[in-house]
Amino acid sequence: MENLTLDHIYKALDHMHKDIGEIKFELKRLSFIIEDDFELSESTKKDLEKARKEPLSSYIDHEEVLKEFL
Numbered sequence: 001m002e003n004l005t006l007d008h009i010y011k012a013l014d015h016m017h018k019d020i021g022e023i024k025f026e027l028k029r030l031s032f033i034i035e036d037d038f039e040l041s042e043s044t045k046k047d048l049e050k051a052r053k054e055p056l057s058s059y060i061d062h063e064e065v066l067k068e069f070l
Helices: 006-035 042-053 062-069
Strands: none
Touching: none
C-alpha cells in the first residue's frame, strides 16, 4: 500500500470538495424543479388514477427488466 502524504490527502479532500459542490448544485436544481407547481394534463391524471388502482403484485421486478435489457 502506498504511503499517504499530506499532498495525497489534500488532493483527495479537494476532489471530494468539488464532488460535494457538484452534488449540492444538482440538489438545488432538482429541488427547484420539484417545488415548481406543475398542472397535470387530463390524460396524465387519468393515467395516474389507473396506475394507482393497479395492484403492486402485477408490477415487474427491477431485476426482470434489467435481464431483458442487459
